[in-house]
Amino acid sequence: MKGPAGEEAGRGPLQPPPVFLERQSYRRRRLMDAARLLPLMGAALFAVPLLWPTDEAGTVRMSAAITYVFGVWAVLIAVSALFGRATRQGGDRQIAQEPER
Amino acid sequence: MTSLNVLVAVCMAYVILLFGVAFAADRLSSTGRTTWLRSPLVYTLSLSIYCTAWTFYGAVGYAARSGLEFVTIYLGPTLVMIGWWWGLRKLVRVGRSQRVTSIADLISSRYGKSNTLAVCVTLLAVIGVTPYIALQLQSITLSFDIFAEADPVSRPGEGSSAFWVACGLAVFAILFGTRNLDANERHHGVVTAVAIEAVVKLVALLAVGVFVVWGIAGGLGDTLARIDASEIGVWQVDHGRWATITFLAAAAFVCLPRMFQVMVVENDDERHLRTAAWAFPLYLMLMSLFVVPIAVVGLELMPEGANPDLFVLTIPLAEGQETLAMLSFLGGFSSATSMVIVAAMALSTMVSNHIVMPIWLNAQGSGASVSGDVRSVVLYARRVSIAVILALGYFYYRLSGGGAALASIGLIAFAGIAQILPALVGGLFWRGATRTGALVGLTVGFVLWLYTLLLPGMGAGVIAPQVMEHGLFGLSWLRPQALFGIAGMDPMVHSVMWSLSLNTAAFCIASLLSFPSPLERLQGAQFVNVFDHSAGPRGWTGSVAQSEDLMIMSQRIMGAREAQEFFQSEAMAQGSRAYLPEPTPAFLERLERELSGSVGAATAHAMIGQIVGGSSVSVEDLLAVADESAQLLEYSSRLEAKSAELSRTARKLREANEKLTQISLQKDAFLSQISHELRTPMTSIRAFSEILRDTDGLAPVDKTRYAAIIHDEALRLTRLLDDLLDLSVLENGQVTLNMGQGRLVDVLDRAMATALTGTDRPLRVRRHRGAERIVLRTDLDRLSQVFINLITNAQKYCDAADPELSVTVHDVGGRIVVDLIDNGSGIPRDARKMVFEKFARVGAEKAGGAGLGLAICREIMQRLGGDISYLSGQEGGAFRVSLPVGMEIAAQ
Numbered sequence: 004m005k006g007p008a009g010e011e012a013g014r015g016p017l018q019p020p021p022v023f024l025e026r027q028s029y030r031r032r033r034l035m036d037a038a039r040l041l042p043l044m045g046a047a048l049f050a051v052p053l054l055w056p057t058d059e060a061g062t063v064r065m066s067a068a069i070t071y072v073f074g075v076w077a078v079l080i081a082v083s084a085l086f087g088r089a090t091r092q093g094g095d096r097q098i099a100q101e102p103e104r
Numbered sequence: 105m106t107s108l109n110v111l112v113a114v115c116m117a118y119v120i121l122l123f124g125v126a127f128a129a130d131r132l133s134s135t136g137r138t139t140w141l142r143s144p145l146v147y148t149l150s151l152s153i154y155c156t157a158w159t160f161y162g163a164v165g166y167a168a169r170s171g172l173e174f175v176t177i178y179l180g181p182t183l184v185m186i187g188w189w190w191g192l193r194k195l196v197r198v199g200r201s202q203r204v205t206s207i208a209d210l211i212s213s214r215y216g217k218s219n220t221l222a223v224c225v226t227l228l229a230v231i232g233v234t235p236y237i238a239l240q241l242q243s244i245t246l247s248f249d250i251f252a253e254a255d256p257v258s259r260p261g262e263g264s265s266a267f268w269v270a271c272g273l274a275v276f277a278i279l280f281g282t283r284n285l286d287a288n289e290r291h292h293g294v295v296t297a298v299a300i301e302a303v304v305k306l307v308a309l310l311a312v313g314v315f316v317v318w319g320i321a322g323g324l325g326d327t328l329a330r331i332d333a334s335e336i337g338v339w340q341v342d343h344g345r346w347a348t349i350t351f352l353a354a355a356a357f358v359c360l361p362r363m364f365q366v367m368v369v370e371n372d373d374e375r376h377l378r379t380a381a382w383a384f385p386l387y388l389m390l391m392s393l394f395v396v397p398i399a400v401v402g403l404e405l406m407p408e409g410a411n412p413d414l415f416v417l418t419i420p421l422a423e424g425q426e427t428l429a430m431l432s433f434l435g436g437f438s439s440a441t442s443m444v445i446v447a448a449m450a451l452s453t454m455v456s457n458h459i460v461m462p463i464w465l466n467a468q469g470s471g472a473s474v475s476g477d478v479r480s481v482v483l484y485a486r487r488v489s490i491a492v493i494l495a496l497g498y499f500y501y502r503l504s505g506g507g508a509a510l511a512s513i514g515l516i517a518f519a520g521i522a523q524i525l526p527a528l529v530g531g532l533f534w535r536g537a538t539r540t541g542a543l544v545g546l547t548v549g550f551v552l553w554l555y556t557l558l559l560p561g562m563g564a565g566v567i568a569p570q571v572m573e574h575g576l577f578g579l580s581w582l583r584p585q586a587l588f589g590i591a592g593m594d595p596m597v598h599s600v601m602w603s604l605s606l607n608t609a610a611f612c613i614a615s616l617l618s619f620p621s622p623l624e625r626l627q628g629a630q631f632v633n634v635f636d637h638s639a640g641p642r643g644w645t646g647s648v649a650q651s652e653d654l655m656i657m658s659q660r661i662m663g664a665r666e667a668q669e670f671f672q673s674e675a676m677a678q679g680s681r682a683y684l685p686e687p688t689p690a691f692l693e694r695l696e697r698e699l700s701g702s703v704g705a706a707t708a709h710a711m712i713g714q715i716v717g718g719s720s721v722s723v724e725d726l727l728a729v730a731d732e733s734a735q736l737l738e739y740s741s742r743l744e745a746k747s748a749e750l751s752r753t754a755r756k757l758r759e760a761n762e763k764l765t766q767i768s769l770q771k772d773a774f775l776s777q778i779s780h781e782l783r784t785p786m787t788s789i790r791a792f793s794e795i796l797r798d799t800d801g802l803a804p805v806d807k808t809r810y811a812a813i814i815h816d817e818a819l820r821l822t823r824l825l826d827d828l829l830d831l832s833v834l835e836n837g838q839v840t841l842n843m844g845q846g847r848l849v850d851v852l853d854r855a856m857a858t859a860l861t862g863t864d865r866p867l868r869v870r871r872h873r874g875a876e877r878i879v880l881r882t883d884l885d886r887l888s889q890v891f892i893n894l895i896t897n898a899q900k901y902c903d904a905a906d907p908e909l910s911v912t913v914h915d916v917g918g919r920i921v922v923d924l925i926d927n928g929s930g931i932p933r934d935a936r937k938m939v940f941e942k943f944a945r946v947g948a949e950k951a952g953g954a955g956l957g958l959a960i961c962r963e964i965m966q967r968l969g970g971d972i973s974y975l976s977g978q979e980g981g982a983f984r985v986s987l988p989v990g991m992e993i994a995a996q
Contacts (some may be wrong), residue, residue: 020122020380027158033188038189039187039189039190041187042183042184042186042187044186045182045183045186046183046350049179049350050347051170051185052339052341052346053341053343053346053347056340062338062339063338063339064332064337064338064339064342065171065172065331065332065334065336065337065338065339066328066329066331066332066337066395067339068172068339069172069328069331072172072175073389073393076179076182076385076389077389078326079182079186080186080382080385080386080389081382083185083186083381083382083385084382084383087378087379087381087382088116090378
């Protein structure tokens with residue numbers, strides 16, 4: 004049995020963090036998720052050249068390979084920089100204090 | 105042609121410039137003006153020591169030999185940096201919070217401050233990095249030789265340049281790398297110089313690249329066409345090597361001592377990682393942007409047999425661009441020197457903290473507190489270590505002959521250093537990783553790397569040919585390049601696969617099987633959960649420690665002034681005015697951390713242990729400290745329980761108070777009711793007896809009538825008093841129950857007979873005698889009293905024209921209930937709550953009883969263990985009598 008007083012006491016500062024976040028924090032969390040996924044995506048994209056044919060029939064020209072690798076590289080850098088900027092606002096404190104979840 | 109002398113002069117000028125910059129930066133930082141020295145840009149540029157001369161010159165050669173594969177060396181670090189959120193952030197946080205001085209220190213600190221582990225990592229690092237330093241010396245010598253060949257005037261002795269370069273680097277590293285003892289402090293001079301060198305090598309490579317693309321090849325389109333037309337113009341790559349080297353480069357990027365030095369130890373602010381996360385990959389991309397064009401143009405222009413490793417230098421020379429060649433030379437020189445300086449610094453810290461200091465401390469016996477300045481010992485050890493490491497590199501270079509064998513050493517060193525990775529990653533993310541696991545894993549990985557890669561890679565003769573052919577001891581499954589009979593793999597892929605996978609497996613299995621010491625578990629919790637609690641372990645019980653001894657020891661390590669300041673501020677923090685602080689566990693822990701910044705965690709722990717009398721982490725401490733959050737949670741839940749209990753008590757009190765108030769009100773109402781009830785018959789008795797007494801000549805009829813009234817009123821009084829007495833007896837629980845056995849049908853029969861005899865209004869009662877044949881064991885008289893009351897009530901109050909009462913018996917939820925329902929209008933809704941209260945009468949005008957009947961009924965039923973309630977939702981007045989549980993014995 005839990006009276007109104009008991010419920011109030013449970014709402015102290017030591018309560019576990021709320022399950023749901025407001026929209027802004029939620030967006031930032033998801034942005035961090037995306038930033039975490041970025042290296043995995045990068046690894047996958049850099050592994051794509053392994054699928055290119057190397058036999059006589061359908062070879063890939065070196066210039067195309069260079070364009071692909073450096074293109075992916077540039078995109079990764081750009082996206083990473085964007086994430087850095089996007090999570091900077093108000094995110095610094097979180098980086099300093101927030102445990103990893 | 106640029107004469108060698110000019111080159112030497114430019115070199116000297118450049119070195120002097122670097123010295124000047126380093127000196128100025130150190131001066132700036134000592135005066136506190138370090139804002140731009142601490143900028144994320146400088147941090148990012150300092151990371152560029154990843155690009156050594158091997159990558160500056162070698163990348164072009166690599167591209168000329170195997171196409172685009174060279175790019176994997178940069179892709180690995182790019183992925184690591186972009187994924188900084190996964191691992192680097194934690195690594196840097198741990199490094200900063202634990203005041204880690206090197207990668208060996210980190211590993212040792214994580215696994216219970218074990219010095220054995222630190223020594224292992226140090227040895228591995230020295231073995232892996234020394235050839236790498238030799239490689240840098242070789243590249244400088246080779247580039248010197250290019251100019252020397254072109255200069256007919258002077259011809260210096262073979263390799264003498266390497267010697268002088270090694271000496272110069274040693275001097276630089278000693279001067280700026282060992283200025284202060286606290287290895288955890290920032291070496292602003294070195295870092296700034298490294299940042300400038302980073303700019304120089306980038307500019308140099310870009311300049312050569314631009315010259316090649318637009319100066320020689322004739323634009324971007326033409327360059328691409330030339331690339332496609334060249335011998336590396338077709339995509340051709342070994343899949344295994346592509347993936348392996350990417351992974352290896354990523355691992356080495358984190359584990360290399362020099363990378364750890366600039367990335368973690370010299371890190372000023374975690375937020376710099378955010379900038380470096382994209383800026384450093386950008387740097388790497390720019391560094392590799394023109395590699396393929398340079399290689400292709402070099403292959404076209406240069407004569408057959410020219411060393412492709414030096415195209416960066418030879419192409420401008422061949423085209424007569426001497427200034428560009430000079431710039432390119434400076435770029436290569438920068439790459440080599442910055443790497444060697446930082447690597448030597450990092451290695452010397454490891455060697456002095458983990459090998460020299462423990463030996464020196466042991467040699468001193470138990471006297472960590474004897475007088476003498478440890479600082480000079482540590483600094484001296486560090487300087488000598490730098491010199492020794494560079495000397496080792498130089499001799500390695502001389503002995504190996506500087507051939508192609510050396511060129512392949514870069515990747516081999518990567519593979520060696522990557523053996524630290526399982527222990528590092530496991531230590532950061534897995535609390536179950538133990539010291540034994542780390543030791544076993546490192547050993548397995550190291551031995552396998554040595555056997556499958558380093559020794560075979562050092563050239564023929566190091567491993568006997570028959571071992572290579574038929575395996576160790578003639579066991580064919582032990583062939584260095586075909587372990588377990590898996591032949592035909594690229595040696596690099598083969599070695600990395602076996603050494604790292606077996607290393608990881610050994611690490612995991614040994615960790616699972618061994619049990620960590622308390623200190624290890626503490627440190628493990630701190631490393632793995634660094635974001636949750638950064639507070640240190642309370643590993644000391646200070647009662648034994650002597651503040652004075654600690655002070656003497658600290659002075660010798662930190663310096664007199666610093667130690668005094670530290671002790672004084674600690675004393676003030678403790679709120680005491682004394683000069684020396686109390687040796688509380690918290691103070692000891694901070695002191696240990698302060699010392700560990702100078703001499704490493706293991707040594708600092710050992711030194712304090714000598715004075716305090718051994719570490720005293722108990723399992724209790726561990727449980728208490730490791731889960732601060734659990735404690736908080738427990739405390740909060742206890743508070744919550746307390747507050748819930750309090751609120752429960754308060755509610756009970758409130759209820760009790762309400763009851764008391766009600767009872768008091770009830771008592772008042774009862775008193776006024778009872779006096780009213782008693783007064784009414786009394787008044788008429790008095791009045792009629794007065795008439796009888798005072799009136800003469802009363803007709804006998806009247807006399808009889810008056811006497812009858814008096815009699816009736818007296819009877820009514822008696823009945824009222826009887827009821828009151830009955831109720832009070834029942835309420836006080838003084839009633840003695842007359843338990844007997846009988847059938848419900850008989851009880852109802854008796855009640856009907858009593859209630860309905862002599863009434864003027866007929867009441868038809870419907871019953872189902874069959875259902876009433878239940879044997880009861882209870883006070884039958886009391887029970888029938890209840891029924892009598894209810895039937896009388898129905899008879900009295902049922903307002904239907906043809907009053908009818910139906911009595912039904914049935915089973916509700918395992919209890920026998922008797923419903924008595926009449927066909928009148930029932931009791932008004934608002935009066936229902938009150939019908940069982942004393943003196944509650946629905947219609948006062950109908951008169952009759954005193955309103956005690958139902959109250960008595962309820963008391964009786966509760967005494968008998970049953971209940972009576974008003975049954976709403978029926979057509980008329982309806983009462984339900986629940987017979988007590990276990991009252992019936994058997995249904996017949």
